[in-house]
Amino acid sequence: MIPRYSRPEMVSIWSPETRFRIWFEIEAYACEAMADIGMIPKEAARTIWEKGSAAKFDIERIDEIERVTKHDVIAFLTHLAEFVGPDARFIHQGMTSSDVLDTCLAVQLSRASDILLADIDALLAALKRRAFEHKNTVTIGRSHGIHAEPTTFGVKLAQAHAEFSRCRERLVRAREEIATCAISGAVGTFANIDPRVEEHVAARLGLKPEPVSTQVIPRDRHAMFFATLAVIASSIERLATEIRHLQRTEVLEAEEYFSPGQKGSSAMPHKRNPVLTENLTGLSRMVRSYALPAMENVALWHERDISHSSVERMIGPDATITLDFALARLAGVIDKLVVYPENMMKNVERLHGLIHSQRILLALTQAGVSREDAYRLVQRNAMKVWEQGADFLQELLSDPDVRAALSEEEIKDKFDLGYHTAQVDTIFRRVFGAA
Numbered sequence: 232m233i234p235r236y237s238r239p240e241m242v243s244i245w246s247p248e249t250r251f252r253i254w255f256e257i258e259a260y261a262c263e264a265m266a267d268i269g270m271i272p273k274e275a276a277r278t279i280w281e282k283g284s285a286a287k288f289d290i291e292r293i294d295e296i297e298r299v300t301k302h303d304v305i306a307f308l309t310h311l312a313e314f315v316g317p318d319a320r321f322i323h324q325g326m327t328s329s330d331v332l333d334t335c336l337a338v339q340l341s342r343a344s345d346i347l348l349a350d351i352d353a354l355l356a357a358l359k360r361r362a363f364e365h366k367n368t369v370t371i372g373r374s375h376g377i378h379a380e381p382t383t384f385g386v387k388l389a390q391a392h393a394e395f396s397r398c399r400e401r402l403v404r405a406r407e408e409i410a411t412c413a414i415s416g417a418v419g420t421f422a423n424i425d426p427r428v429e430e431h432v433a434a435r436l437g438l439k440p441e442p443v444s445t446q447v448i449p450r451d452r453h454a455m456f457f458a459t460l461a462v463i464a465s466s467i468e469r470l471a472t473e474i475r476h477l478q479r480t481e482v483l484e485a486e487e488y489f490s491p492g493q494k495g496s497s498a499m500p501h502k503r504n505p506v507l508t509e510n511l512t513g514l515s516r517m518v519r520s521y522a523l524p525a526m527e528n529v530a531l532w533h534e535r536d537i538s539h540s541s542v543e544r545m546i547g548p549d550a551t552i553t554l555d556f557a558l559a560r561l562a563g564v565i566d567k568l569v570v571y572p573e574n575m576m577k578n579v580e581r582l583h584g585l586i587h588s589q590r591i592l593l594a595l596t597q598a599g600v601s602r603e604d605a606y607r608l609v610q611r612n613a614m615k616v617w618e619q620g621a622d623f624l625q626e627l628l629s630d631p632d633v634r635a636a637l638s639e640e641e642i643k644d645k646f647d648l649g650y651h652t653a654q655v656d657t658i659f660r661r662v663f664g665a666a
Contacts, residue, residue: 236514241555244342245548251288253335254307257432258322259283261414261424264431265324275318286314304328325424329535330414333448336547337410337438340456343551344406350558351399351463355392357565359663362388366655369648370484370575371586376476380586381579381651384485384570389662391470396662398463405459408452412436413444418534445534450525453543457525460550464518467557471508471515474564478505484575488567507564514557521546579648583616584623590645591627591637598636608632 243249259280266276288310297306305328312319323331366385371378412433416424426440433440441448478486487507489495495502524546528539579586588609595605612626612633627633627642634642 236556237552238555238559241343241346241552242548244339244346245552247290247293248288250335250339251290251293251307253338254304254331255283255286255288255311256436257331257334257414258308258311258326260432260435261323261326261428262321263435264428265321265425267431268425268427270425270428271321271324272318275321278318279315279322282315283311286311302328304331325416325422325428326414327417327446329447330416332540333444334412334414334432334436334438336453336543337412337448338436339547340453340551341406341410341437343547343555344402344409346555347460347463347551347558348399348402348406350555350562351395351402354558354562354565355395355399357562358388358392358395361385361565361568361570362392362659362663365570365572366659367652368570368572368575369579369652371579371581378578378582378586380589381648383652383655384572384575386655386658387473388565389659391466393662394466394469395463398466401459401462405456409456410438411441411448411452412438413441413446413448415441415444415446417446419444419446447531447535447539450528450531450539453539454522454526454529457546457550458522460554461519461522464515464554464557467561468512468515470561471511471564474508474568475505475512478508482574482578483571484578485568485570487564488569507560511557511561511564514553514560518550518554518557521550582623583621584646585613585616587623587646588613590650591633591642594641594645595633595636600636 259276262271262276262279265271266273288307292313293303293306293310296309297303300306300309308319308323311322315322362385364385365388366383368384369381370384370387372380372382412429413419414424414429414432415421415426421429429440432438474485474487476482477484486503487505489503494500495504495506524542528542531539592602592605592609595608596602600608608630609627612623612630615621615626616623624643624646627637628639
């Protein structure tokens with residue numbers, strides 16, 4: 232992943248140094264278990280731990296060996312033997328390279344998940360704070376991009392909070408599903424290694440043994456994981472797109488924070504563009520793009536092939552690093568989002584009362600007018616507002632057919648904004664709980 236969209240903590244999970252350290256731990260824990268059950272000498276297991284733990288793996292040396300062996304795990308084991316000495320013959324006994332690679336990937340994805348969960352928590356905290364801040368800030372709701380009925384900006388943010396809460400729950404489940412260990416040997420039959428070794432390695436690494444592996448951990452687990460990241464990315468884009476719309480000059484109900492010294496355009500000094508949320512839209516597209524190859528990785532040949540390997544070397548780091556950056560950026564956008572309640576109210580009033588049309592429709596039906604006739608009467612007056620710029624309330628008051636069913640007081644009562652926000656507390660209780 233390019234540095235521009237990367238954060239150090241997530242990047243470090245995918246560094247060669249971290250990968251080789253995890254490979255060593257897998258091998259060392261396996262030796263520890265083999266020593267406990269009498270497969271190898273206990274003194275050898277201790278030597279492997281001591282010398283391997285103190286080793287500083289030389290990336291260039293491993294690459295040099297791999298240029299000859301054409302096999303990354305063998306290159307690493309050869310380099311590890313240079314530190315360990317004669318006892319290195321006990322390393323990797325009964326194991327296959329997939330035992331190391333797949334278990335390492337499970338560790339990396341689990342660690343990446345923990346960072347992503349913390350990212351979502353930070354975003355949820357920002358959404359909650361801003362939702363309560365604007366709980367009763369009236370704004371217009373839109374359907375098809377057209378003014379519909381009033382809502383509050385706090386409700387908009389509460390909806391986003393509920394959505395990302397669901398994202399968090401999905402990621403917790405995806406993390407659990409991906410966190411499996413396979414130390415089962417060639418074709419996964421444990422023919423040359425005791426299942427107790429797998430159980431020990433899994434326990435020490437915070438994983439669960441894979442119930443049945445076919446030399447590789449089944450890739451439906453990984454497909455679900457990357458699909459979950461894709462859904463989170465889609466939720467990021469949804470909120471980013473909302474903010475981009477609200478920042479349009481003709482709307483301007485909210486906008487990204489514009490910092491001192493910031494420039495919006497190389498040509499037009501007046502510009503303040505929604506660059507962060509536009510960037511989030513693009514990053515979300517990238518994260519979603521990684522879901523399809525993960526799904527295509529599920530169908531491997533027989534007990535294994537390595538068609539999935541090159542894919543995962545790319546999508547593992549790229550998807551998690553990109554999503555980590557995007558979640559952190561979105562939390563910052565929400566935290567500093569500039570909100571304009573006055574503009575929101577101007578937009579609420581822009582259609583001269585048309586947003587109350589449903590209340591008039593319902594009042595007419597409750598007064599005994601058929602729904603078809605009521606709809607016709609309300610629409611007849613509404614079109615005058617659209618086409619002539621008339622005032623909806625005054626048109627209704629002047630319509631003899633409407634007045635035959637409703638009094639002036641009854642009509643005016645239906646233009647109360649508070650009616651539309653009366654259930655905001657109920658919505659907030661559902662999203663945030665009693666507190």
